[in-house]
Amino acid sequence: MKEELLKKISSKEIKVGVVGLGYVGLPLAVEKAKAGFKTIGFDVQEEKVRLVNEGHNYIGDVVDSDLADLVRSRMLTATTDFSFIKDVDFIAICVPTPLDAHQQPDISYVRSSTEAISKYLTKGTMVVLESTTYPGTTEELIKPILEEGSGLKCGEDFYLGFSPERVDPGNLIYKTKNTPKVVGAIGKDATEVIAAMYRAVLEGEVYEVSSPAVAEMEKILENTYRNVNIGLVNELTMLCQKLGISMWEVVDAAKTKPYGFQAFYPGPGLGGHCIPLDPYYLSWKAREYGFHTSMIESSMMINDQMPEYCVERASKILNRQMKSMKGSKILVLGVAYKQDIDDYRESPALRVIEILKREEAEVDFYDPWIAEYKYKGEKNQGIKEINSEIIASYDLIMITAAHSNVDYDMIQKNAVAIFDTKNVMKAIENRENIEVL
Numbered sequence: 339m340k341e342e343l344l345k346k347i348s349s350k351e352i353k354v355g356v357v358g359l360g361y362v363g364l365p366l367a368v369e370k371a372k373a374g375f376k377t378i379g380f381d382v383q384e385e386k387v388r389l390v391n392e393g394h395n396y397i398g399d400v401v402d403s404d405l406a407d408l409v410r411s412r413m414l415t416a417t418t419d420f421s422f423i424k425d426v427d428f429i430a431i432c433v434p435t436p437l438d439a440h441q442q443p444d445i446s447y448v449r450s451s452t453e454a455i456s457k458y459l460t461k462g463t464m465v466v467l468e469s470t471t472y473p474g475t476t477e478e479l480i481k482p483i484l485e486e487g488s489g490l491k492c493g494e495d496f497y498l499g500f501s502p503e504r505v506d507p508g509n510l511i512y513k514t515k516n517t518p519k520v521v522g523a524i525g526k527d528a529t530e531v532i533a534a535m536y537r538a539v540l541e542g543e544v545y546e547v548s549s550p551a552v553a554e555m556e557k558i559l560e561n562t563y564r565n566v567n568i569g570l571v572n573e574l575t576m577l578c579q580k581l582g583i584s585m586w587e588v589v590d591a592a593k594t595k596p597y598g599f600q601a602f603y604p605g606p607g608l609g610g611h612c613i614p615l616d617p618y619y620l621s622w623k624a625r626e627y628g629f630h631t632s633m634i635e636s637s638m639m640i641n642d643q644m645p646e647y648c649v650e651r652a653s654k655i656l657n658r659q660m661k662s663m664k665g666s667k668i669l670v671l672g673v674a675y676k677q678d679i680d681d682y683r684e685s686p687a688l689r690v691i692e693i694l695k696r697e698e699a700e701v702d703f704y705d706p707w708i709a710e711y712k713y714k715g716e717k718n719q720g721i722k723e724i725n726s727e728i729i730a731s732y733d734l735i736m737i738t739a740a741h742s743n744v745d746y747d748m749i750q751k752n753a754v755a756i757f758d759t760k761n762v763m764k765a766i767e768n769r770e771n772i773e774v775l
């Protein structure tokens with residue numbers, strides 16, 4: 339099986355299936371197809387499948403014309419029909435791995451997509467999970483489902499591995515194509531073949547590890563590293579406020595050290611589908627062994643309290659103007675979880691708005707990337723534009739995302755008061771109405 343697959347990889351005869359056409363899956367499908375592999379995208383959302391088949395792009399990191407060209411040349415198609423799994427030789431699973439209502443891993447998407455794949459899995463196929471998850475998922479969950487559903491044997495009839503996705507939406511330098519990738523599979527042959535398949539597509543290094551569990555853990559380490567360091571910086575920000583020191587200035591000074599320090603900045607909390615969620619996958623797994631990941635728990639506690647802390651600071655700013663939070667008009671600027679993207683999953687700004695509303699402030703939001711968002715089942719519509727008059731009509735402008743396509747000069751000149759939780763106005767000289775987190 340190994341030699342045959344390696345041959346098919348080098349002759350580009352491998353047909354690729356990408357399951358889940360979201361932020362991770364669609365860019366991956368496009369890269370595979372661009373590299374000359376016929377690719378089928380699978381999704382349960384008919385709307386996404388329709389858009390892809392019409393050549394319409396809906397993911398920021400994908401170049402519109404790339405998608406349109408690949409669809410036109412039939413290198414990329416999409417379907418909701420999993421029976422086409424039987425036609426592919428390489429399957430990448432890129433479905434969501436969120437948390438449930440009790441902050442525990444929800445692997446129902448991984449399970450159901452794997453079950454759907456298992457019904458049509460054929461001999462000589464490579465299957466790779468790319469969704470972020472706890473160490474052990476590939477061997478303990480995916481392998482038995484695939485073996486039972488297909489009647490095939492892992493390692494003999496099909497290869498199985500894990501290769502974490504490192505997509506960083508909005509990153510202008512590192513995209514799917516040039517970001518190094520880690521691969522860990524069940525058995526040496528599987529690792530070699532799956533790594534070869536990625537090497538045939540990507541420019542970045544493909545780094546092999548000894549098992550799927552190492553690759554799964556490696557991904558969680560990456561995200562936990564960010565989570566814990568952001569927690570540290572946020573905690574020190576709260577202390578610096580008491581000491582009358584700017585944490586931003588402290589971090590900028592520390593990062594002049596050319597080794598041993600990586601800069602992380604304060605903010606209103608964690609956002610996105612990865613950093614706030616993934617460490618919970620590890621703490622959940624750790625509890626199976628009676629082990630407590632105390633660093634993760636502490637940083638989660640700190641980061642989770644940041645929206646509340648930011649509202650407290652906002653309240654103090656209003657207080658200095660002899661205003662109460664109740665009834666004050668507040669404009670929250672930026673609901674995306676980070677700058678220059680349209681993704682608001684887990685965005686701390688949504689919690690900030692929720693708390694402001696609970697305190698009976700009159701809250702609007704503006705985001706040049708997001709016209710409306712859904713939170714806890716409710717739709718929220720943003721204001722469509724900002725100008726000097728609109729800005730002047732609010733008691734407080736609270737900046738919660740550092741979007742680059744906003745006229746901050748105009749805001750500074752017209753706002754009564756500004757609470758900048760992202761230090762995005764750092765270059766503005768007149769600071770009389772600006773307070774920074």
Ligand SMILES: NC(=O)c1ccc[n+]([C@@H]2O[C@H](COP(=O)([O-])OP(=O)(O)OC[C@H]3O[C@@H](n4cnc5c(N)ncnc54)[C@H](O)[C@@H]3O)[C@@H](O)[C@H]2O)c1
Pocket residue numbers: 357358359360361362363380381382383386432433434435447450451468469470471503504505506507611612
């Ligand atoms: N978005 C990121 O920046 C990022 C970065 C690195 C890793 N990841 C990880 O990658 C995984 C996917 O994340 P994403 O951001 O692409 O999610 P997403 O929600 O954008 O996309 C997931 C897609 O999977 C589809 N889907 C759900 N169930 C399915 C099923 N049973 N069969 C087929 N398709 C199904 C959904 O309809 C959706 O289109 C997650 O585990 C995430 O943690 C995401």
